[in-house]
Amino acid sequence: MAKKVVDNVGSFYQHYPRIALIVTASYGGKENAMTIAWHMPMSKDPPLIAFVTGTSHFTYKLIKQSGEFAINLLPETHAEIVAAIGGSKGETCDKFATYGIAREKSLKTSAPILADAYAAFECKVVEEKIYDGHSMITGEVVATHIQEGCIWDDGTVNMEKVIPVLYMGSEQYLNIEQANVRTLKRDIYARELKL
Ligand SMILES: Cc1cc2nc3c(=O)[nH]c(=O)nc-3n(C[C@H](O)[C@H](O)[C@H](O)COP(=O)(O)O)c2cc1C
Numbered sequence: 001m002a003k004k005v006v007d008n009v010g011s012f013y014q015h016y017p018r019i020a021l022i023v024t025a026s027y028g029g030k031e032n033a034m035t036i037a038w039h040m041p042m043s044k045d046p047p048l049i050a051f052v053t054g055t056s057h058f059t060y061k062l063i064k065q066s067g068e069f070a071i072n073l074l075p076e077t078h079a080e081i082v083a084a085i086g087g088s089k090g091e092t093c094d095k096f097a098t099y100g101i102a103r104e105k106s107l108k109t110s111a112p113i114l115a116d117a118y119a120a121f122e123c124k125v126v127e128e129k130i131y132d133g134h135s136m137i138t139g140e141v142v143a144t145h146i147q148e149g150c151i152w153d154d155g156t157v158n159m160e161k162v163i164p165v166l167y168m169g170s171e172q173y174l175n176i177e178q179a180n181v182r183t184l185k186r187d188i189y190a191r192e193l194k195l
Contacts, residue, residue, distance in 0.1 A: 016037070016167060017174055019166060020036070021035070022117070023069050023072070024059070024070045025063045025066055025069045025070070026062060026111060027065040032058050033059065034057055034090070035086030042138060049071055050139070052137075055133055056133070057090075067124060069109075070109065070111035071121040071123065073164065075162045075164070076163035078165070085099070101114060101116075102116065103115060106122050109143070113145055117145070119146050119150065120144070120145040122143040125138070147162070149161050
C-alpha cells in the first residue's frame, strides 16, 4: 500500500484510540473533574502515572495548588458523562452537581474519587514539565481503589464486568462490548514471526 510521507506532524499525531479517563482534584473547598485522553503509566516502582493537561484548565489550577490529583476510570456505560465532563468548565460549573456525579472519600489525598469508577488512583505530584501551554504532570500513586471483580489478578480488565471508555478522537467513542480479545504472547511472537 502506498504511503503518504510528510515532514510535519499531520492530523494523526494523537494516534487514537485511547482510554478517556477522569482526572479529579480539589483545593480550598473547590472540587473539579476533567476528561483526559493523553495519559500513561510511567513506572511500577515507584508507581508513577503521567498525563498532559492544558494549563488554562481549572483542574490544572487545583492540582497546582494542592499538589494532588486522582485518576478515575469510568465504564463505557458512562461515556456520556465522560463527554460532559470534558465539555464543561469547572470555573463556571459545579460538574458534580450539574451531572449528578457521586463522589467517595479518598484515602490519602484531597482529590475526589468517582463512586462509579471501576478503578481510581490517588496521586501526589512528583514532577511537572511545561510544553507551550500544556503541562505534563507526573504523580506517584499513593492509594488505589478497585471495584470488586472488575480487574483480574494479572492487572487486566474483566470485560464481562466492565468495558473501558475508548475515545477515537473527533468526539467518537468506540463500544468494544462485542470485541474479540486476542492473547498474543510477546515472547512467542518474537520467536515465531522470525523469517
Ligand atoms: C474525550 C476527551 C478527552 C480529552 N483529553 C484531554 C487531554 O488529554 N488533555 C487536556 O488538556 N484536555 C483534554 N480534554 C478537554 C478537557 O477535558 C476540557 O477542556 C475540560 O473542559 C477541562 O475542564 P476544567 O477547565 O473544568 O478543568 C478532553 C476532552 C474530551 C471530551
